């Protein structure tokens with residue numbers, strides 16, 4: 449699919465020696481910042497072949513609910529590398545996020561977002577900040593599996609997998625090693641979510657043991673994020689599950705300086721997508737005011753990824769020198785450190801004029817070949833564990849009292865499966881509940897063999913038949929299993 453702007457893409461002269469890159473110009477400020485980035489890429493001698501694809505608002509309006517048409521998918525899959533300008537997601541229902549669709553469809557499991565302060569040229573309260581947030585990109589609450597279960601209760605499934613944790617944790621350690629970083633911090637909420645976040649933490653520890661030269665630490669996400677907001681200098685590389693990483697990476701980019709400066713990339717085994725973190729900024733679209741730096745630095749990450757560290761270094765250093773020389777777009781302009789207010793295209797020309805120069809105050813960039821990390825393959829090498837079925841959690845909708853529910857459930861017990869407890873929103877209400885506990889219409893009823901002994905699936909089915917015969921409004925059930933003798937379920941009320 450061709451964009452009108454494809455005319456601004458450089459002509460291909462030496463096909464075969466060039467790395468193909470799918471390029472979309474996006475919406476709002478997208479076309480102008482992409483044009484600026486192209487100016488710099490061409491002048492730098494980047495060995496790239498640019499393949500225009502169209503995604504975003506116009507494609508949504510053609511009726512493609514994810515903002516991308518089949519031809520664009522093909523072009524991106526062929527190129528394997530996608531440089532994407534921001535797009536506008538149309539308001540209203542029925543539209544799906546293009547970014548989430550691309551990440552999940554292409555298996556882009558790692559989101560990498562460097563958040564760096566450029567003081568004193570760009571104002572920030574954290575002048576020495578230089579962190580990289582590595583966020584798991586496919587799992588967690590973003591599986592999109594949601595259900596309304598009762599009149600009052602809705603649920604969203606949080607899925608964390610061992611291969612998913614292994615891949616993102618290994619990616620973070622490999623990234624730290626390749627980029628000369630000293631420490632990797634893992635952030636989870638495993639004091640509450642002991643199985644899901646607990647797995648992420650455990651895998652982080654297991655994989656971290658293979659990187660003795662790197663410092664490792666774990667922080668609970670709430671205090672960890674607060675510390676990042678107040679003292680980001682104490683952090684280096686941070687790896688987190690999807691939702692925490694989503695929030696943390698925005699906090700980190702915001703406190704580093706301007707939203708216009710931060711790049712990001714999404715890495716998969718086959719494909720990768722590079723973009724600025726900001727949106728299409730419709731408020732300044734078409735005014736030649738936008739800062740193209742986020743997208744330009746994303747292009748630098750892309751050059752490292754495709755094995756052109758020489759060009760990445762050239763552009764990054766020219767960009768640092770431009771910032772040092774005080775040549776600033778409006779979003780970062782201030783009278784103390786800026787010398788010239790420039791528009792988007794003039795900023796790009798200033799970077800081009802400095803290709804070959806190094807910064808005088810900032811540490812110069814010096815990418816090396818091994819900074820391009822090999823893809824991390826999801827491994828299924830974990831040995832299967834002994835799995836024993838010992839019970840079942842039955843979820844029901846019920847609008848009457850706790851004792852009445854308990855009586856009906858006890859009548860449904862089988863020889864091997866006894867009612868152990870009833871919880872409401874995770875709080876134990878039977879036996880021995882408190883009258884103060886707020887009750888909704890959603891009950892989890894645990895039947896278990898006591899002491900835990902393996903039960904047959906037939907026995908479970910017998911129990912379920914009894915529950916249905918007791919005229920209970922059954923919602924769903926979760927089996928309770930031991931894995932190598934360890935419970936694969938949380939043990940009671942919300943810990």
Ligand code: NAD
Nearest residue numbers: 534535536537707708725726727728729731732738739779
């Ligand atoms: P935004 O990031 O577009 O803008 C937020 C603020 O930052 C605005 O004041 C804007 O002028 C400013 N800003 C953003 N980028 C800038 C730049 N390069 N230079 C100078 N100033 C800049 O966020 P928003 O307004 O919430 O979203 C606008 C649209 O972008 C929405 O349709 C949203 O869905 C979309 N969006 C797209 C992406 C993406 O494509 N990756 C990401 C976020 C938002």
